[in-house]
Amino acid sequence: xxxxxxxxxxxxxxxxxxxSSPSTNLPSEIFYWPITAAQxxxxxxxxxxxxTLKSTLLDYTPPxxxxxxDNKQNDLIRIxxxxxxxxxxxxxxxxxxxxxxxxxxxxxxxFRLLVDSQNNDSYHVSMSSSKSTLSPKNKDTNAADxxxxxxxxxxxxxxxxRPVVVSPDGKGPEEVVEKTLFQKYWWVLLIIxxxxxxxxxxxxxx
Numbered sequence: 199x200x201x202x203x204x205x206x207x208x209x210x211x212x213x214x215x216x217x218s219s220p221s222t223n224l225p226s227e228i229f230y231w232p233i234t235a236a237q238x239x240x241x242x243x244x245x246x247x248x249x250t251l252k253s254t255l256l257d258y259t260p261p262x263x264x265x266x267x268d269n270k271q272n273d274l275i276r277i278x279x280x281x282x283x284x285x286x287x288x289x290x291x292x293x294x295x296x297x298x299x300x301x302x303x304x305x306x307x308x309f310r311l312l313v314d315s316q317n318n319d320s321y322h323v324s325m326s327s328s329k330s331t332l333s334p335k336n337k338d339t340n341a342a343d344x345x346x347x348x349x350x351x352x353x354x355x356x357x358x359x360r361p362v363v364v365s366p367d368g369k370g371p372e373e374v375v376e377k378t379l380f381q382k383y384w385w386v387l388l389i390i391x392x393x394x395x396x397x398x399x400x401x402x403x404x
Contacts, residue, residue, distance in 0.1 A: 231276040248318035253345035
């Protein structure tokens with residue numbers, strides 16, 4: 199067996215192992231934190247695949263409906279999770295929603311999870327409502343997914359603080375002025391004019 203065939207078999211084996219390996223689902227917990235509460239409570243638990251951005255809502259435990267309708271502070275609830283930052287190992291990140299959006303029987307929550315494209319960690323969550331019901335007896339195929347995963351994109355950054363090359367006389371580089379259309383193709387116009395003049399000067403055949 200030649201070394202080339204051995205290398206081919208090795209690469210085929212590695213490809214088969216990678217293709218057969220199951221995708222990794224990263225767990226994530228989302229908490230709800232009322233404005234008047236001292237500690238948050240778990241709202242939902244989900245898992246997502248960072249490679250395919252497919253997600254699964256494992257469980258959902260909404261808060262109880264507020265009895266005191268006149269207390270506006272109890273109607274505001276923070277949803278989010280804790281993450282680690284260089285300055286704070288337990289940093290709260292999230293958004294603010296109303297309690298009615300979590301306890302409504304007609305509208306189902308749709309979580310939007312933002313995932314970092316470099317380390318696949320979630321760094322923000324928000325929520326919207328969907329009026330489609332997802333009960334097993336009456337499942338709507340057009341209903342929105344309970345979890346939507348969005349990956350951040352690495353955008354090109356401008357080159358700042360770039361050194362400027364200065365000539366010995368202290369002047370910077372001269373900007374190249376783009377030529378106009380006439381300056382680029384003046385010779386074409388000259389040829390056309392010459393052909394037109396020589397063609398009109400030829401005597402007509404009688």
